[in-house]
Amino acid sequence: MKKIILFIFTIISSHCFAQAELKKADRLLNSYAYTEAVGLYNNYFEKNKDASPETYLKAADANYFTNNMRQASMLYEKTYKANGTLEEPYLSRYVRSLRSVRDYEKADAIYLKYLKANQNEEEIQKYKSEAKAFNTLLKSEEPSRYTLTNLDINTKYSDFVNVIHGDEVIFSSSRPGAAKELYAWNEQPYLSQFSAQRNENGQLAEPSLYAQQISSNFHDATIAMVPNSNVVYFTSSAIKKNKLVLDEGQNNNFSIYKGVLENGKITGKETVFFAAAEYSTGHPSVSSDGKYLFFASDMPDGYGEADIYYSEIFEDGTLSTPKNAGEIINTSGNDYFPNLIDGELYFSSNGHVGFGGTDLYVSNFSEEKGFSELQNLGKVANSADDDFSIVFNEDRKSGYLSSNRAGGKGDDDMYYFIRKPLTCxxxxxxxxxxxxxxxxxxxxxxxxxxxxxxxxxxxxxxxxxxxxxxxxxxxxxxxxxxxxxxxxxxxxxxxxxxxxxxxxxxxxxxxKIEDVIVKDDKGVEKIKLDAIYFDYNKWDITPQAAQVLDKAVDLFNELPNMRIKIESHTDSRGKNEYNLNLSDKRAKATQEYIYSKGIAKDRIESATGYGESRLLNKCADGVRCTDSEHDLNRRSDFIILTR
Missing domain, CATH: 2.60.40.10 (Immunoglobulins)
Structure with missing residues (x-):
């Protein structure tokens, strides 16, 4: 009897312990201590094979936020099958975890089923369009433009690039030695900023802590420089008297600060006017022309979790009210790490249809037209994991990006890339x-x-x-x-x-050549034109003559190497000297008209009148001829010398 009682007591004790462990895991999840929560959920599942759908969902989130996507997808699936569906944001997280393990067809099917159930035709068409574009990219055998090299200075901790400043690369890292505290989310030290000299092959020298006077025991995440200025913008955890500032939900948010960089030190630290304790502002980036400050924020009324915004930087250094980058860029997921360079906005997103995790995208931007349809940077630049924070050297052919892809040295790694010129x-x-x-x-x-x-x-x-x-x-x-x-x-x-x-x-x-050029019986080429008539005893170009000569001008333009000479003739009626002078004036009037139409003077070798000296028939002085026979001798020849 005692054995039975002891056995029952053991079962009850074990059950109570498991429930206490589950409650602790839930508390850790709610306080964003995801890494520790994952361990407790795993212990619970080992002892309880049939957990509730709600527990599977919480455990899925813990794995999702620590990038354990295989485990996350299986746990989301358990809740999905048990309930027959998932609501947002869990449905999107499930789909993203499936994409991260390259289960693209299943991810598409589940998300389209969700959209159809909600009768969102516009979103259905948008998703289908993005999925079609991605599948084309996935199946493409065209080589990637990008070649990546993992940097020697990467650690097992998080290392990701911020900005290139002269010969330095400034990057964020959770490597030990700077922040004193551990970040409960991933049990790594809080982020600090480091700088390192770059060499010719893109590798970085031994880093040192950057701008130590802005360092804290918490996150000092990213920094941006205003070109041709000593003004900087940077992101840190919102703190007061060296303690985290918490919102109503007991969350600490990021804030963007502005400062002045002098002799390696940042002074005049002030919070930008649009930062607030109720939401985060981070990932600042100043456009290459210095006109805009881009950043990411989860401020209210956005499209999703984190959206990209931008403010104009006025000449006096003040900022305009931020604008949301809009639905072409932003999604229901996270859209961040913006970088506007030479009119192209590079950014990261897990809300568009991509390879998995966050992908790198680019969209053209202008103040007049806004943002163009985005393009995925494609294979190699993107992976099934998180790819983000891309910056370029001055040549725009190389630079650095960050990724937690398989094969790296630890968490997030920095990669040096070389980019082949775009085929266009x-x-x-x-x-x-x-x-x-x-x-x-x-x-x-x-x-x-x-x-x-x-x-x-x-x-x-x-x-x-x-x-x-x-x-x-x-x-x-x-x-x-x-x-x-x-x-x-x-x-x-x-x-x-x-x-x-x-x-x-x-x-x-x-x-056709035969339509505009003729040969006489001696093989001489001439421009084929209708007869040019002048008024009696005059050499002015009449409107009718101008219409004929314009055809010669057209031929000059069509044959840019053509050179000619003009010969003008009369019939035998009238005195020889009179006819000679009249024909010469008419030839030169013809020449001047052609010049007036923009034809170069060296293209007409000569313009000569021959009077009645070169008759084409018998109609000389004293010979009786009809008017039509005389008309045959009244002519202007445009003799082609070269064409």
């Missing part, structure tokens, strides 16, 4: 037709040349007269259209800066 091509196309008949011309050779006359591409028109060439972006191009029996024609255009798009169409109208 645009399509130039159009149609080629016969200028006179308007018929489409096939087999026309279209060649593209750059400013150095290097051939960038060549093609031929199809049966519909269409052509298309792929030309590098931001390139000034001369297009030349050529076909036997037609006058070659060229046009200049410039490609844009968006890969894969088409420029405005460049169409050609070609003229």
């Amino acid at each position: 091509d645009q399509l130039i196309g159009g149609r080629v037709t016969d200028k006179l008949s308007k018929q489409q011309l096939d087999a026309v050779t279209v060649t593209a040349k750059d400013l150095e006359n290097t051939i960038l591409g060549t093609t031929q028109t199809d049966t519909n007269g269409l052509y298309e060439l792929k030309i590098p972006c931001n390139t000034k191009v001369t297009l030349v259209a050529n076909k036997d029996g037609f006058i070659e024609k060229s046009q200049i255009t410039t490609t844009g800066d968006v890969d894969g798009t088409a420029t405005e169409k460049v169409n050609f109208e070609l003229r």
Whole structure:
């Protein structure tokens, strides 16, 4: 009997101990001591195979926030199956944990099912669009632009880059030796800021504590410099009299401070006006042109957990009221570590459809147009874990990023990267037709040349007269259209800066040589023009004559190397000397008209009147001829010397 009582007492004691351990785990979870909470939850599950869905959910959160994504996904799944669903934010955490273990199809299916149940058609289409873009990126065999090298100075603790300042890299680290306290979240020391000299291959020398006078026993997280200035912005735990400032929920938040950097020391520390104890402001970054302060915050009325905001930096150094970067950038998850450089906003997010954890993205930004559709930086730059905080060297071809990916030295590691230039091509196309008949011309050779006359591409028109060439972006191009029996024609255009798009169409109208150039019986080439008529005893260019001469001007423009001479003739009626002088004045009037249309003077070798000295028929002095026979001798010849 005593044995039975002892056995029952042992069971009751064991149960009570387990319940006490579970309550302690819950208390640790609520106080953000996730690492210790994970251990207690694991102990509880070893002794209790059938825990409640609520307990599985809490344990899933503890694992999620300590980046144990495999365990988190399995625990979320237990609650999901038990309840048939999960509400936000747990549903999103479940989906993100699945993506982190590369279970992309399952993650997509679960999230789309949730959106459909909530009848959110706009979000469904947005998610499908992002998922399609990601799957294309995932399946792409195109090599990554990025090559990464893990830095020798990384530790088993958290190390992530802040900013490049001259020859120094300033980074955050929880390595021992700076902060005295341990951060309960991950049981590592609080973050402090360090600096290290960089060398030619991107590695960093032995680091030292940076700006020690702003260091505290708590988080001193990130820093940003205003270009061409000694003003800095930095993030620290909100403290007062060396104690953490807590909000109503007993949470300590981050605040952004402003200061002045002088001789390696930061003075004049002051809190930015939009910081508050009720929410965090952090991850400050000043744009490369010094015009904007970007930062992350979970202030009220955002899109999710942490959103990206920006303030204009006025000439006097004051800041504008922060603006939310909007729904293109921000999500229901965490969006942070912004860095605006040369009009491109780089940032990290776990709310967009990505590889898992937080991914690195880029979006173009301008004050007029706002933010463009974002792009995932792709494989290598991103992994299934957290990838964040990217900064660039001055060459924009290399820099540093941070990641807790597998294969690193510890928690977060810093990586030096080299980035290959972006491949960017645009399509130039159009149609080629016969200028006179308007018929489409096939087999026309279209060649593209750059400013150095290097051939960038060549093609031929199809049966519909269409052509298309792929030309590098931001390139000034001369297009030349050529076909036997037609006058070659060229046009200049410039490609844009968006890969894969088409420029405005460049169409050609070609003229048959026989339509504009004739040969006389001696093989001399002449411009084919209608007769040019002058008023009696005058050499002024009439409107009718101008219309004919404009066709000659067109040919000059189409044949930039053409040179001619002008010969003007009269019939035999009238005195020889009179005819000679009149024809010469008409030839020179014709020449001057062509010059007035912008044709260079060296392109007309001479303009000479021959009077009646070169008749084409029998109609000399004393010979009876009809008017039409005389008209044959009244002519202006535009003789082509070279073309």
